[in-house]
Amino acid sequence: MTTLFITILNMSITASVVALAVMLARVPLRKVPKVFSYVLWGVVLFRLVFPFSIESVFSLMPTSRVAIPQSIVYSSYPTIHTGVQFIDTPINAVINNALPPVVQEYSINPIHVFFEIGGYVWFAGLVALLLYALMGYVGLKRRVYFATLVRDNIYESDKINTPFVLGFIRPKIYFPVSIDPSQHDYILKHEQTHIKRRDYIIKPFAYAVFALHWFNPLMWISYFLMSKDMEMSCDEAVLRNTSEDIRNDYSTSLLNLSVKRVSLLNPIAFAFGESNVKERVVNVLNFKKTAKWVSVISFIAIAVFLVGFISDRAILAAIDVPQSQAAPRSGQLMTDTAISFETAREIAIRYSGIEQPDLADIRRVSGDNDMQSWHFAVGGNGRFVVLTIDAETGDVRDVVRFGAESAWPIESLPISYETAMDITLEYLDISEPLAVYFNGLTIIDNRPVSYYWLVRVIDLDIAYDVQINAQSGEVYSVSRSLAVTGGEISLDLEILTITAEEALRIARDYVDRASRFSTLFSSDVTRLVERGALQIWHVTLHQIDISYDIYVDAITGNVWQPATVYGEIPVIGGNIEIHIPFIAAGEEVLVGRLNLEMGQVFEVSADSEEGNGIFVGITSVPLPRGVQGRHWQPYSGRGDSGNVTTTITHGDARFVYLFAGSTEFSRNATDLINVTIRFLMLDD
Amino acid sequence: MENLCKLFDAEYKFMCIVWEHEPVNSTALTGICEKALGWKKSTTYSMIKKLCERGIMKNEKATVTTLIAREDVQKYEVDVLIDRVFGGSMPSFINAFLQEKTLSAEEAQKIKFLIDGVTKT
Numbered sequence: 001m002t003t004l005f006i007t008i009l010n011m012s013i014t015a016s017v018v019a020l021a022v023m024l025a026r027v028p029l030r031k032v033p034k035v036f037s038y039v040l041w042g043v044v045l046f047r048l049v050f051p052f053s054i055e056s057v058f059s060l061m062p063t064s065r066v067a068i069p070q071s072i073v074y075s076s077y078p079t080i081h082t083g084v085q086f087i088d089t090p091i092n093a094v095i096n097n098a099l100p101p102v103v104q105e106y107s108i109n110p111i112h113v114f115f116e117i118g119g120y121v122w123f124a125g126l127v128a129l130l131l132y133a134l135m136g137y138v139g140l141k142r143r144v145y146f147a148t149l150v151r152d153n154i155y156e157s158d159k160i161n162t163p164f165v166l167g168f169i170r171p172k173i174y175f176p177v178s179i180d181p182s183q184h185d186y187i188l189k190h191e192q193t194h195i196k197r198r199d200y201i202i203k204p205f206a207y208a209v210f211a212l213h214w215f216n217p218l219m220w221i222s223y224f225l226m227s228k229d230m231e232m233s234c235d236e237a238v239l240r241n242t243s244e245d246i247r248n249d250y251s252t253s254l255l256n257l258s259v260k261r262v263s264l265l266n267p268i269a270f271a272f273g274e275s276n277v278k279e280r281v282v283n284v285l286n287f288k289k290t291a292k293w294v295s296v297i298s299f300i301a302i303a304v305f306l307v308g309f310i311s312d313r314a315i316l317a318a319i320d321v322p323q324s325q326a327a328p329r330s331g332q333l334m335t336d337t338a339i340s341f342e343t344a345r346e347i348a349i350r351y352s353g354i355e356q357p358d359l360a361d362i363r364r365v366s367g368d369n370d371m372q373s374w375h376f377a378v379g380g381n382g383r384f385v386v387l388t389i390d391a392e393t394g395d396v397r398d399v400v401r402f403g404a405e406s407a408w409p410i411e412s413l414p415i416s417y418e419t420a421m422d423i424t425l426e427y428l429d430i431s432e433p434l435a436v437y438f439n440g441l442t443i444i445d446n447r448p449v450s451y452y453w454l455v456r457v458i459d460l461d462i463a464y465d466v467q468i469n470a471q472s473g474e475v476y477s478v479s480r481s482l483a484v485t486g487g488e489i490s491l492d493l494e495i496l497t498i499t500a501e502e503a504l505r506i507a508r509d510y511v512d513r514a515s516r517f518s519t520l521f522s523s524d525v526t527r528l529v530e531r532g533a534l535q536i537w538h539v540t541l542h543q544i545d546i547s548y549d550i551y552v553d554a555i556t557g558n559v560w561q562p563a564t565v566y567g568e569i570p571v572i573g574g575n576i577e578i579h580i581p582f583i584a585a586g587e588e589v590l591v592g593r594l595n596l597e598m599g600q601v602f603e604v605s606a607d608s609e610e611g612n613g614i615f616v617g618i619t620s621v622p623l624p625r626g627v628q629g630r631h632w633q634p635y636s637g638r639g640d641s642g643n644v645t646t647t648i649t650h651g652d653a654r655f656v657y658l659f660a661g662s663t664e665f666s667r668n669a670t671d672l673i674n675v676t677i678r679f680l681m682l683d684d
Numbered sequence: 685m686e687n688l689c690k691l692f693d694a695e696y697k698f699m700c701i702v703w704e705h706e707p708v709n710s711t712a713l714t715g716i717c718e719k720a721l722g723w724k725k726s727t728t729y730s731m732i733k734k735l736c737e738r739g740i741m742k743n744e745k746a747t748v749t750t751l752i753a754r755e756d757v758q759k760y761e762v763d764v765l766i767d768r769v770f771g772g773s774m775p776s777f778i779n780a781f782l783q784e785k786t787l788s789a790e791e792a793q794k795i796k797f798l799i800d801g802v803t804k805t
Contacts, residue, residue, distance in 0.1 A: 147694065148720075148722065149720070
């Protein structure tokens with residue numbers, strides 16, 4: 001529901017822009033036939049129905065296609081990106097002032113709740129509006145059940161007091177018995193024009209579409225204006241096709257038959273005297289047959305408008321990739337972004353504050369639901385920074401810093417790690433744990449910067465990893481896992497919609513996509529991770545030489561982002577070749593953890609089946625899951641021609657983490673990358 | 685009686701057909717109504733059922749017959765018209781009726797005869 005609701009919201013925002021444009025365009029079109037204004041509403045309808053659109057360089061759209069990213073519900077700093085600065089800035093300020101801060105015990109993200117509830121309210125409103133229309137239709141249909149045939153598709157009845165058109169497939173014209181259709185030829189013509197134009201289908205359809213967007217007042221205004229334009233253009237068509245001057249008769253009939261009841265909301269029938277009778281009378285009385293040149297100019301103007309607003313700016317349309325949570329995703333056409341790879345790299349290095357970094361390379365790009373972004377990792381001088389750069393504006397966000405203690409502002413944090421440990425024990429209600437230790441500090445540089453202590457508590461057979469906000473002391477996330485092999489964990493699983501077995505199946509499907517070749521050796525659910533109210537199954541899958549850790553949302557069944565598929569490669573050394581095929585383009589994937597000896601020399605090579613540029617990198621810091629080792633050396637090799645080989649001499653860390661990914665994102669959403677690790681002779 | 689004679693437009697048109705053809709087979713009636721009124725079979729049957737319930741007609745062994753006369757309905761309609769439009773005044777009704785009309789001597793004689801027949805002495 002939330003996903004659907006956000007999709008609708010996004011369509012509503014784009015359509016609002018078009019609706020405003022149509023309203024503006026109607027001003028100069030006042031004097032020309034109303035049929036031109038009527039046609040314009042087609043664009044709004046189009047925008048309201050299709051979540052996708054045609055990209056073109058002729059687009060007049062000032063906004064981006066997706067203003068509200070689906071990921072907003074998980075965001076700690078929810079923002080929208082309409083692409084129009086003076087809209088975004090105030091709205092984002094309001095969103096973040098109005099909502100309570102994200103970090104809360106037991107609570108999921110407040111904006112998540114907002115969208116969840118909003119989704120249901122929206123649906124209820126939609127159902128109510130559709131029922132209203134349906135009841136109106138059934139009521140009218142019953143009234144004219146015994147209407148009698150006059151001729152053709154014209155019927156008469158004494159139970160109605162205004163002529164109208166009713167029906168979807170073979171629409172009929174109904175007249176009150178008091179009005180003789182032959183004597184009121186123009187009323188008949190009016191209704192026949194509705195039928196000829198298929199208005200009897202268009203209007204209910206428009207109503208249904210606008211009902212989808214009922215929360216948007218602009219859409220209601222659009223609907224009423226559209227109905228008005230529809231009626232007026234119909235009036236004009238009748239006047240144009242009648243040789244004698246019937247303006248007086250016509251407007252008198254309009255007045256006499258004007259519908260008193262608010263029938264504007266009845267989208268099914270076309271009453272003759274419906275919708276803004278006063279304005280229609282004025283319009284009828286002022287009617288003049290239009291000069292040809294006016295029509296021609298209007299026609300051209302309308303054509304420009306249609307092309308301009310049906311299509312999106314080509315560059316922005318590139319970010320429309322399917323919203324599947326489960327597949328590795330990538331942006332496309334990243335070469336067209338305002339901020340190039342090189343510029344982004346410079347920004348990343350400058351922002352990280354690391355001089356002459358050993359590693360400064362792209363980890364992945366994203367550009368699905370959000371604006372397009374470069375994700376960079378910069379490392380050197382004992383520090384490591386992961387950050388995201390907006391590919392349109394160059395803004396830096398989501399900065400996570402890892403690194404040596406000297407680089408951490410430990411002294412300035414209000415909550416010391418000793419206090420954090422106390423808070424953790426109190427929170428878990430464990431008085432005498434087997435062990436409790438400080439496990440690291442995470443810095444998320446995300447306006448405002450937040451620091452989290454990582455505390456690990458071992459209590460009998462369960463290990464708790466707890467993140468404590470170092471500024472407020474609030475518990476940010478808790479994950480529980482088995483500390484010993486075997487035994488039972490008592491977790492409250494009743495609220496979960498995805499069972500452990502289902503999570504296992506989802507994870508297996510996911511791995512099947514990532515590695516097409518190997519068969520699974522074993523698979524198991526190892527733990528349930530809690531983050532606020534989010535529950536995530538951690539599933540481990542083993543192939544012969546690789547293990548995968550997959551995180552499956554226990555409520556939605558989505559594979560969690562960052563959907564890191566990584567394997568643990570149990571290698572002690574020697575001359576071994578390992579081939580790891582995986583799907584990744586525009587994604588960095590942590591290929592695996594290598595268990596190595598000091599001074600181990602190995603060669604890593606990777607090639608892309610699609611010929612995309614790829615890179616491999618290695619670090620002793622496991623990205624991005626927290627600080628575990630203080631000694632690490634990042635390396636990287638980068639190749640733009642579809643393959644890369646780099647020779648690495650391993651330092652003194654026990655494990656190294658190998659990651660790889662695409663550097664070029666213009667060809668395919670998925671790419672098969674083969675990574676080969678060749679262990680050479682040990683250096684003596 | 686009043687209730688029975690008060691007919692909606694569609695009901696009256698339908699009754700006219702039945703009066704003309706009665707006694708009439710109900711299937712044949714649906715055929716006639718389809719042509720004359722643009723009704724589907726089911727519409728005709730609904731109407732028969734409705735009027736039978738009101739006691740205006742009866743449908744026995746698929747044969748439809750009326751229970752009230754066309755004249756009763758016409759009289760009721762005229763009464764209502766005189767009541768509503770002419771305040772119950774017969775002379776003003778006749779006056780309106782005769783305006784801008786010329787009657788042949790024969791017609792005038794006939795009407796005179798009718799009036800004499802209902803005149804209280």
